[in-house]
Amino acid sequence: MADxxxxxxxxxxxxxxxxxxxxxQYMEVRRRLGSQPCALWIENxxxxxxxxxxxxxxxxxxxxxxxxxxxxxxxxxxFWKGSVDFCRRQSVSLxxxxxxxxxxxxxGHESKKLDHRRRSEYRLDLSEPxxxxxxxxxxxRLIKRARAAGVSLQRMSDEGARLRHTExxxxxxxxxxxxxxxxxxxxxxxxxxxxxxxxxxxxxQAICGDEVLSSLLIARSKTGxxxxxxxxxxxxxxxxxSHFVFYEVGCLLQSEGCEVFNLGGADEQSxxxxxxxxxxxxxxxxxxxxNFYTGSKLKKFATKAAAFLKSFxxxxxxx
Numbered sequence: 131m132a133d134x135x136x137x138x139x140x141x142x143x144x145x146x147x148x149x150x151x152x153x154x155q156y157m158e159v160r161r162r163l164g165s166q167p168c169a170l171w172i173e174n175x176x177x178x179x180x181x182x183x184x185x186x187x188x189x190x191x192x193x194x195x196x197x198x199x200x201x202x203x204x205x206x207x208x209f210w211k212g213s214v215d216f217c218r219r220q221s222v223s224l225x226x227x228x229x230x231x232x233x234x235x236x237x238g239h240e241s242k243k244l245d246h247r248r249r250s251e252y253r254l255d256l257s258e259p260x261x262x263x264x265x266x267x268x269x270x271r272l273i274k275r276a277r278a279a280g281v282s283l284q285r286m287s288d289e290g291a292r293l294r295h296t297e298x299x300x301x302x303x304x305x306x307x308x309x310x311x312x313x314x315x316x317x318x319x320x321x322x323x324x325x326x327x328x329x330x331x332x333x334x335q336a337i338c339g340d341e342v343l344s345s346l347l348i349a350r351s352k353t354g355x356x357x358x359x360x361x362x363x364x365x366x367x368x369x370x371x372s373h374f375v376f377y378e379v380g381c382l383l384q385s386e387g388c389e390v391f392n393l394g395g396a397d398e399q400s401x402x403x404x405x406x407x408x409x410x411x412x413x414x415x416x417x418x419x420x421n422f423y424t425g426s427k428l429k430k431f432a433t434k435a436a437a438f439l440k441s442f443x444x445x446x447x448x449x
Contacts, residue, residue: 134167134183142171142181142201148354148390149231151199152183155330156349160185160198162324168195170213172205180204184213192223192425200229206238214424223425229417231349231356231392237418244421251415252393252407256384261377264411272370273377279369281338283378292322295333295345298361311400317359322347331358334379336371343371346379355383357394376410 139154146152157167164187171181182201187194195217203209217225227237229249237246258264265273299317307313325331325347336344343366349356362372380391393412396403408414 134169138169138171138178138181139167139183141178142169142183143351145178145181146201146233147352148388149199150330150349150351150354150356151231152181152201153330153351155328156198157183158328159324159330162328163321165196168216170197170209170216172203172209172212180209186220186222193221194224194226195220195222196226196228198228198230200227200232200234200237202232202234203238210238214422217424221425223423225422225424226419227422228419230395231354232417233415235416235418237420244423246418246420249395249397249417249419250404251395251417252404252410252412253415254380254391254393254410254412256380256389256391258411261380261384261411265377266409269373269377269409272373276336276370276374279338281336281343281369281371281374283375283382284335284337286333286335287326291333291335291342291345292319292326294335294342295347295359295361296322298342298345298363299347299359300361301363302361306400306403311397317361322359325349325358334375334382336366336375336378338369338371341365343369344375346375348379348383353387353389354392355379355388355390356392372406373410380410 134157136154139152139157143149143152143154150156160183161167165185166187168184168186169181170184171178173179180201180203182197182199185196185198187196213225231251254261262270296317296319303313303316322333326333331347331349334346334348335342342363344360344362346360347358349358357376360372360375366372376393383391393407393410396407404414
């Protein structure tokens with residue numbers, strides 16, 4: 131367990147070729163966005179049998195390590211003991227464990243757990259010979275509507291496409307907030323640029339005439355794609371362009387040798403989003419995420435004290 135090198139990450143990627151969050155390209159995305167990449171792995175006779183990328187960030191009081199995609203772990207005790215020891219050697223107080231594109235369903239580590247959340251993702255098996263046949267009838271109808279209106283799929287990377295993707299993705303997030311979904315994030319242009327510039331992702335857009343109706347950013351690996359972010363205009367919603375772009379991208383990934391198209395997650399409250407992803411023929415995968423406190427009691431006290439002082443407007447830290 132150490133700072134990530136391209137050689138180590140390539141060896142980790144070979145254990146999970148469908149995972150876009152275990153590639154050298156994704157490592158460079160996170161480095162560009164301000165994190166220090168690390169690698170956590172288990173070897174058997176010099177061969178990596180399980181491993182993942184982790185990303186270190188340091189603040190004024192605490193340092194944090196994030197595992198974006200938890201790997202399949204055969205020896206959980208060994209993996210978690212090594213991970214926690216690594217955090218302590220790096221003076222890391224918070225270990226955040228996520229399961230984006232994971233096939234490991236359970237975190238399985240209880241020591242010093244601060245919080246825990248159940249989540250789900252939707253996995254489309256591209257080994258299916260005909261993706262059209264596994265979709266539901268409503269999706270068929272909407273995709274036919276988009277085609278009849280002249281909607282086409284284009285693979286884009288120019289500045290205008292990146293800006294439009296960011297606009298549409300945030301427009302869709304705002305719509306979901308308006309329906310009561312608990313969403314505290316925004317899609318930033320610098321994130322989109324990092325994925326495209328580092329070769330870790332691609333943008334696909336549903337276009338009718340000169341208008342971009344839907345946009346989808348896919349994180350890529352050797353045999354997998356992951357729906358990183360997406361958005362659709364009001365006109366696109368009426369025409370079924372989001373159904374069109376997800377289906378057409380699935381077919382394109384399949385033709386390029388990908389085995390899995392992960393449609394991303396959906397909260398339990400987002401019933402419409404769940405139905406959309408299941409309607410494409412995907413399978414729901416039950417997963418978890420959690421945060422762990424790995425720092426000292428003294429640092430934990432100092433963190434709580436700083437948070438308490440911040441709750442008083444106008445009172446500077448250290449006053």
